[in-house]
Amino acid sequence: xxxxxxxxxxxxxxxxxxxxxxxxxxxxxxxxxxxxxxxxxxxxxxxxxxxxxxxxxxxxxxxxxxxxxxxxxxxxxxxxxxxxxxxxxxxxxxxxxxxxxxxxxxxxxxxxxxxxxxxxxxxxxxxxxxxxxxxxxxxxxxxxxxxxxxxxxxxxxxxxxxxxxxxxxxxxxxxxxxxxxxxxx
Amino acid sequence: xxxxxxxxxxxxxxxxxxxxxxxxxxxxxxxxxxxxxxxxxxxxxxxxxxxxxxxxxxxxxxxxxxxxxxxxxxxxxxxxxxxxxxxxxxxxxxxxxxxxxxxxxxxxxxxxxxxxxxxxxxxxxxxxxxxxxxxxxxxxxxxxxxxxxxxxxxxxxxxxxxxxxxxxxxxxxxxxxxxxxxxxx
DNA sequence: GTTTTATATTATACCTGTATAATATAAAGC
DNA sequence: GCTTTATATTATACAGGTATAATATAAAAC
Numbered sequence: 211x212x213x214x215x216x217x218x219x220x221x222x223x224x225x226x227x228x229x230x231x232x233x234x235x236x237x238x239x240x241x242x243x244x245x246x247x248x249x250x251x252x253x254x255x256x257x258x259x260x261x262x263x264x265x266x267x268x269x270x271x272x273x274x275x276x277x278x279x280x281x282x283x284x285x286x287x288x289x290x291x292x293x294x295x296x297x298x299x300x301x302x303x304x305x306x307x308x309x310x311x312x313x314x315x316x317x318x319x320x321x322x323x324x325x326x327x328x329x330x331x332x333x334x335x336x337x338x339x340x341x342x343x344x345x346x347x348x349x350x351x352x353x354x355x356x357x358x359x360x361x362x363x364x365x366x367x368x369x370x371x372x373x374x375x376x377x378x379x380x381x382x383x384x385x386x387x388x389x390x391x392x393x394x395x
Numbered sequence: 396x397x398x399x400x401x402x403x404x405x406x407x408x409x410x411x412x413x414x415x416x417x418x419x420x421x422x423x424x425x426x427x428x429x430x431x432x433x434x435x436x437x438x439x440x441x442x443x444x445x446x447x448x449x450x451x452x453x454x455x456x457x458x459x460x461x462x463x464x465x466x467x468x469x470x471x472x473x474x475x476x477x478x479x480x481x482x483x484x485x486x487x488x489x490x491x492x493x494x495x496x497x498x499x500x501x502x503x504x505x506x507x508x509x510x511x512x513x514x515x516x517x518x519x520x521x522x523x524x525x526x527x528x529x530x531x532x533x534x535x536x537x538x539x540x541x542x543x544x545x546x547x548x549x550x551x552x553x554x555x556x557x558x559x560x561x562x563x564x565x566x567x568x569x570x571x572x573x574x575x576x577x578x579x580x
Numbered sequence: 581g582t583t584t585t586a587t588a589t590t591a592t593a594c595c596t597g598t599a600t601a602a603t604a605t606a607a608a609g610c
Numbered sequence: 611g612c613t614t615t616a617t618a619t620t621a622t623a624c625a626g627g628t629a630t631a632a633t634a635t636a637a638a639a640c
Contacts, residue, residue: 211626212491219498229588242493249627251589272636274588293498296505298512299491302597306397306484308427308552313404313478315545320481327483360500362573367493370566377562381555388547396596414618434597436619459604459618487627 212299213245213253214262218289221263221281223354228254228277237346238364241339241371254279262288311385318389325389329382332375343368397484398430398438399447403474406448406466408539413439413462422531423549426524426556439464447473496570503574510574514567517560528553 216239220231231254232247239245245253257263262285265277281289307328314321347368351361401424405416416439417432424430442448447470450462466474492513499506532553536546 212489212494213626215498216494219494222498227588229586239494239497240488242488242490242497244487244489244627246628247589248591248629252626270588272634273586274634276588289498290501293495293502294505296495296502296508296512298509298516301490301492302429303425303427304397304429304597305427305486307486308555309397309401309404309424310478310481311548312424312427312552313400313407313474314548314551315541316475317478317481320479321548323481324483327481331483356500359577362577363496363499363506366499366566366570366573367497369569370493370563373562373566374559377558378555381551381558384554385551388551392544392547398596412618414616429597431598432619433599433621437596455618458606458616461618489627 212243213249214257215289215292216243216245217250217253217257218262218281218285218292221279222286222289225278225280227279231279238343238350241343242367257285261285314389318393322386322389322393325382325386329379329386332379332382335375336372340368340372397428398434399442400474400477401428401430402435402438402442403447403466403470403477406464407471407474410463410465412464416464423528423535426528427552442470446470503578507571507574507578510567510571514564514571517564517567520560521557525553525557 216235217231220226220234220239224230226234228247228251232245232250235243235245235250254263254265258265258279261282263279264282265279268276268278270276307324310324311321314324347361347364350364351357354360401420402416405411405419405424409415411419413432413436417430417435420428420430420435439448439450443450443464446467448464449467450464453461453463455461492509495509496506499509532546532549535549536542539545
């Protein structure tokens with residue numbers, strides 16, 4: 211499971227609250243790993259029990275108090291160990307759109323609508339999401355330690371999302387053509 | 396969740412046992428949806444409670460008895476309803492390889508190894524897995540009702556897996572080049 | 581003025597996915 | 611002859627992901 215390493219990684223840049231981490235996730239890692247705030251808070255507690263992070267409570271005026279998390283020495287070592295592994299994990303596929311396509315022969319019109327929606331969504335991903343991320347990368351690279359170097363790796367993850375979206379668009383177009391020909395008969 | 400629809404879809408072709416369904420999943424849907432047998436047996440029970448499938452016990456000699464599942468009228472209607480929706484579900488991304496790449500700046504050599512393994516795995520997917528599936532498609536299209544038409548949709552799902560694998564290979568190559576240039580400095 | 585948004589966390593329950601062990605026997609491979 | 615593979619299901623526990631509600635206030639938007 212990668213969530214704790216995502217949190218350790220972000221905490222290695224800056225001390226953060228659960229709330230900060232939730233937003234940082236949304237701005238950066240979200241393209242390839244989604245985590246809800248409830249999951250992040252739960253994981254931070256677990257990691258504190260394991261000594262990977264420590265926290266202190268900060269009393270605020272007017273706003274709810276916050277709990278600021280820091281990565282510990284053990285946490286940094288664990289992050290470095292995980293990174294150093296260079297291991298490719300097997301990921302079980304879960305892509306429910308293809309379940310619909312697989313059984314789509316009995317509902318060609320609905321499948322066409324699905325494929326068009328899919329194409330559309332991929333176009334949105336490329337346009338909106340990636341523009342947003344490009345911007346995040348810029349602000350990020352100036353804010354953190356060794357940001358220029360690190361941001362190149364961030365950009366690589368973005369690049370795969372874009373390439374996948376492009377491949378999916380081409381695929382959807384080819385399916386749409388096939389089904390339309392079939393329906394026309 | 397798509398698992399019950401995968402099971403309903405397969406049961407709409409043929410009555411099957413949990414064991415049959417597990418193998419059919421591995422041969423076909425597995426490219427985009429992985430399900431373990433323990434999950435399939437559990438889901439079948441749930442679906443029977445909901446009246447989507449029915450089952451009868453078949454007493455066998457020498458082998459353990461088996462429970463043969465059939466899709467009910469309600470099950471067929473539910474499958475048709477789901478197919479007719481033509482709805483694109485949002486899928487939360489979980490791709491842990493990219494988590495390692497994201498934080499990879501501190502371990503460029505390990506990241507190179509990771510990317511090479513990734514490229515390799517994609518090549519294997521294209522070669523081995525897809526040859527296997529092409530074969531499955533052929534045998535499948537002759538066995539089931541309206542198989543020639545249905546198998547086209549199966550092939551579409553395979554096509555996306557191949558396109559994604561190709562895009563990922565190209566991506567990995569471009570990342571490898573970038574990092575090697577960096578390391579050489 | 582009132583509503584919405586942002587800040588910040590805790591609690592809880594459920595659903596899905598994973599892992600594994602137990603059971604039993606025939607057929608195929610070595 | 612012995613081991614592995616295939617057949618077939620049940621039981622159980624845990625880990626991870628989702629969903630949502632409760633709480634509280636300042637600042638911004640309308």
